[in-house]
Amino acid sequence: MTDALAVLPTPSLVLDEGRMLRNVDRLRRHLAGLGVAPRPHLKTVKSVEAARRVLADGTGPATVSTLREAEVFAAAGVRDILYGVGIAPQKLPRVLALRAAGCDLSLVLDSPAQAEAVAQASRRAGDAVPVLIEIDSDGHRSGLRPEDPAVVAIGRLLEEGGAALRGVVTHAGESYGATGAEALAAFAERERRAAVAAAEALRAAGLPCPVVSVGSTPTAHRARDLSGVTEVRAGVYVLFDLVMAGIGVCTLDDIALSVLTTVIGHQRERGWIVVDAGWMALSRDRGTAAQAVDQGYGVVCDAGGRVLDDLIVEAANQEHGIVAVRPGSRAALPDLAVGTRLRILPNHACATGAQFDAYAVLPADGTGTLAHWDRFRGW
Numbered sequence: 483m484t485d486a487l488a489v490l491p492t493p494s495l496v497l498d499e500g501r502m503l504r505n506v507d508r509l510r511r512h513l514a515g516l517g518v519a520p521r522p523h524l525k526t527v528k529s530v531e532a533a534r535r536v537l538a539d540g541t542g543p544a545t546v547s548t549l550r551e552a553e554v555f556a557a558a559g560v561r562d563i564l565y566g567v568g569i570a571p572q573k574l575p576r577v578l579a580l581r582a583a584g585c586d587l588s589l590v591l592d593s594p595a596q597a598e599a600v601a602q603a604s605r606r607a608g609d610a611v612p613v614l615i616e617i618d619s620d621g622h623r624s625g626l627r628p629e630d631p632a633v634v635a636i637g638r639l640l641e642e643g644g645a646a647l648r649g650v651v652t653h654a655g656e657s658y659g660a661t662g663a664e665a666l667a668a669f670a671e672r673e674r675r676a677a678v679a680a681a682e683a684l685r686a687a688g689l690p691c692p693v694v695s696v697g698s699t700p701t702a703h704r705a706r707d708l709s710g711v712t713e714v715r716a717g718v719y720v721l722f723d724l725v726m727a728g729i730g731v732c733t734l735d736d737i738a739l740s741v742l743t744t745v746i747g748h749q750r751e752r753g754w755i756v757v758d759a760g761w762m763a764l765s766r767d768r769g770t771a772a773q774a775v776d777q778g779y780g781v782v783c784d785a786g787g788r789v790l791d792d793l794i795v796e797a798a799n800q801e802h803g804i805v806a807v808r809p810g811s812r813a814a815l816p817d818l819a820v821g822t823r824l825r826i827l828p829n830h831a832c833a834t835g836a837q838f839d840a841y842a843v844l845p846a847d848g849t850g851t852l853a854h855w856d857r858f859r860g861w
Contacts, residue, residue, distance in 0.1 A: 523717025601643025649693025
C-alpha cells in the first residue's frame with residue numbers, strides 16, 4: 483500500500499480499515515460477554531462511512547458530542563442518538579427539529595435550570611424530550627454525586643414538567659490517568675457503582691430509570707462486572723492512539739490512525755529531521771507528556787506503518803515537525819532523504835482527526851486502491 487500512499491499530498495490523514503474493524507470487534511465481543519450493548523461515541527470518527535462500520539446495523543444506538551454530529555448522522559439514517567454534552571437552552575430548537583424529523587435524540591443535564599428549560603420546550607413542542615441525568619463518578623468534570631438529593635429533584639421536575647426521564651449517565655474521565663488492567667478495572671467498578679446507585683435512588687422515589695449508561699474507552703475495555711448497567715459508551719477505541727497505548731488499553735499495532743508526512747529537510751548538527759506535519763496536522767495535544775513514556779507530538783513510522791525505533795516528533799511548529807531520537811535513547815538517527823514519506827501515530831485520535839476533512843483509507847480487503855471517506859467538523 484505504500485505505492486498508493488505515494489500519490490497523496492502531505493500531510494494527509496490515513497486510516498487503516500482493517501485495524502479499525504478489529505478494534506470495533508474487540509470491544510463488541512468483550513461487552514457481549516458481560517451482557518451489555520455498546521452505544522459507540524462517534525465524536526472520534528466524525529465520518530458517515532466510518533460510522534456505518536462502527537454501529538451494529540447503521541442506525542444506532544450512538545453517542546455524539548455536538549449537535550452538528552447529531553444532524554449529520556441523523557441525515558444518514560442513525561435514529562437513536564444520545565447527545566452526551568450538557569444541554570444549553572439555546573440549542574433546544576435544533577434538538578426539537580431533529581426529533582421532529584424522526585431521530586430519537588436524548589439529552590444530558592445536571593441542573594434544575596437545564597431541566598426546567600427542557601421541560602418548557604417539551605410542553606411547547608408537544609414532545610416529551612428524553613433526558614439522562616449526569617452523574618459524577620470520579621470528580622472529573624460534570625454531574626451530580628449519586629447521593630445528591632438534586633438527582634431525584636431533577637428527575638421529578640422532568641417527569642412532572644413535560645419531559646421524559648430516561649435514565650442516568652456517567653463518564654469516568656479520570657480513568658485516562660490510570661495505568662494497567664487492575665487500576666482501570668477499579669475505575670470501571672467505581673463508574674458502575676455510581677451510576678447504579680443513582681438509578682436505584684430514582685426508582686426508590688417512584689421515578690423511571692430504564693437506562694443506566696456508563697463508559698469511557700479505558701473502563702469499557704477493563705470492566706469485569708456491569709451488573710445494573712444497560713449500555714456502555716466509548717469512542718476513541720475505534721481508532722486508538724498513543725494515550726490509550728500508554729495506559730495499557732491497546733498496543734501501537736492497534737492504532738488505526740496516522741498522519742502521512744514528507745521529509746523536507748535536516749538539521750544534522752542538532753539531530754533533527756524536518757517534516758511537513760506540524761501542530762496544524764498533528765494537533766497540539768500532548769497527552770502522553772504526563773505518562774511514563776513521553777511520545778512528544780507522535781511516534782514515527784515508515785510509509786508502511788512500521789514503527790521506527792525511538793523516533794518521535796520531538797517538537798512542532800505550525801507547519802513543521804521536528805523528528806528526533808527520543809531523549810535518553812541509544813538509537814541512531816536514521817538517514818532519511820528529503821522526499822521520504824513517513825507516518826506519525828497521534829497522541830489523541832480525536833484531536834488529530836479534527837485537523838482534516840477526509841481520511842485516506844487503507845481498505846481491509848488488502849486491495850491497492852485507497853478509499854476516500856469524508857470527515858466533517860463544527861458544532
